[in-house]
Amino acid sequence: MKLKDILSCVNAKLVCGEEHLEDHIERGFASDLMSDVLTILEDDIILITGLSNVQAIRTAEMSDIKNILLVRNKIPSPAMIEMANEFSISLSYTSYSLFRASGLLYQAGLKPVY
Numbered sequence: 001m002k003l004k005d006i007l008s009c010v011n012a013k014l015v016c017g018e019e020h021l022e023d024h025i026e027r028g029f030a031s032d033l034m035s036d037v038l039t040i041l042e043d044d045i046i047l048i049t050g051l052s053n054v055q056a057i058r059t060a061e062m063s064d065i066k067n068i069l070l071v072r073n074k075i076p077s078p079a080m081i082e083m084a085n086e087f088s089i090s091l092s093y094t095s096y097s098l099f100r101a102s103g104l105l106y107q108a109g110l111k112p113v114y
Contacts, residue, residue, distance in 0.1 A: 001025055001110055003067055003090060006046060009108045010094045010101045012069060016081050017090025020067055029113045030102045034059040042113050048105070050074055050098055054083050061087040071098045 004021040007014055014021070023044075030048040031037055037047060037059050046067040047060055052074035060068055068084070070076060070093040076084070084091040094101055106112065 001105075001108065003046070005108070006067075006069070006105060006110065007092055009104055010069070010096050012092040012094040014090065014092045015076055016084050017067070017088070017092075019088070020090035023067060023090075025067060026111060027113050028102065028105050028110045030098050032098070037063055037065070040065070040113055045113060046110075048098060048101055052076060052080070054079050056080070057083040057087065057089060057091075060089055066090065068092070069094065069101065071096055071101050 003023045025046050026044040027042055028046050028048055032049055032051045040063055047065050048069045049056055050072050052070050067090045073095040076091050
């Protein structure tokens with residue numbers, strides 16, 4: 001799936017990272033535990049999380065994740081946006097829960113990491 005299709009599927013708003021809209025994303029990983037995210041060795045994934053702080057951006061950068069979707073209407077802070085821009089990471093948010101967003105994306109064809 002392309003990032004723009006993912007955002008459309010979950011009614012998400014892109015905050016930064018417009019250059020990633022055409023990225024092909026093969027898998028999704030949903031977690032609020034950044035220690036779990038650090039174990040991911042896959043490429044072309046989107047991180048779906050409710051953790052709305054700079055730690056999510058730092059963890060994504062360390063894991064070579066270029067796309068983050070925040071759930072539960074967690075609007076990213078200016079510090080998050082600044083860091084995401086610095087690391088060239090797309091940052092978006094949806095009002096959907098983690099469960100709902102993950103289910104809709106799975107149904108639309110996004111594969112799980114595990």
